[in-house]
Amino acid sequence: MELLKKRILEDAEFVGKDVLKVDMFLNHQIDVNLLDQIGKEFYRRFADDKVSKILTIEASGIGIACMTARYFNVPVVFAKKGQNCNIGDDVYMTEIASFTKGTSACVCVSKKYVGPGDRILIIDDFLAHGSALSGLIEIINEAAADFVGAGIVIEKGFQPGGKLLRERGVRVESLALVESIGDGKITFG
Numbered sequence: 771m772e773l774l775k776k777r778i779l780e781d782a783e784f785v786g787k788d789v790l791k792v793d794m795f796l797n798h799q800i801d802v803n804l805l806d807q808i809g810k811e812f813y814r815r816f817a818d819d820k821v822s823k824i825l826t827i828e829a830s831g832i833g834i835a836c837m838t839a840r841y842f843n844v845p846v847v848f849a850k851k852g853q854n855c856n857i858g859d860d861v862y863m864t865e866i867a868s869f870t871k872g873t874s875a876c877v878c879v880s881k882k883y884v885g886p887g888d889r890i891l892i893i894d895d896f897l898a899h900g901s902a903l904s905g906l907i908e909i910i911n912e913a914a915a916d917f918v919g920a921g922i923v924i925e926k927g928f929q930p931g932g933k934l935l936r937e938r939g940v941r942v943e944s945l946a947l948v949e950s951i952g953d954g955k956i957t958f959g
């Protein structure tokens with residue numbers, strides 16, 4: 771998605787050698803018009819998949835998922851993390867390693883909101899090692915819902931998540947594939 775790549779080149783900052791900071795338009799300040807275009811593009815890619823619900827993870831995925839859900843006209847469910855998991859006993863739960871924080875957190879989704887008959891599209895901001903995506907897929911499987919695929923805003927192709935998930939047969943659609951961020955320069959795949 772050219773508009774997104776242009777925005778990444780203009781505004782992304784680097785943290786260390788493998789983290790991209792996009793607080794200017796996605797992770798802190800949010801460019802709602804850009805998010806609207808992102809939602810429209812996810813809809814174009816998954817329009818024929820009879821999506822009935824969008825699943826994401828708090829916090830950064832929520833805005834993107836909501837803007838996308840407006841095109842599909844379906845609800846958004848977001849997995850809650852850590853101490854926010856106090857939503858009762860009737861939950862699907864899994865552990866997700868946080869790539870950026872170097873910790874792991876328990877995430878959960880109430881059984882009320884995901885279940886058999888749902889056709890679920892996962893939306894998230896980044897794909898790095900694939901831990902977040904794998905955890906959400908685990909929850910969908912546990913809930914006996916159908917997993918349609920994953921829409922990712924920025925995939926970092928120099929980290930293994932995308933390759934590993936595609937090898938498992940997971941449909942991953944990324945709007946920007948960053949192949950490297952070496953020497954302060956971003957290269958797209």
Ligand code: 5GP
Nearest residue numbers: 788789790869896897898899900901902931
């Ligand atoms: P994974 O589970 O695939 O290793 O990492 C994905 C999650 O970690 C995303 O939900 C995202 O919040 C965070 N993440 C991974 N890499 C980056 C990055 O380069 N920048 C930002 N801002 N978040 C990232």
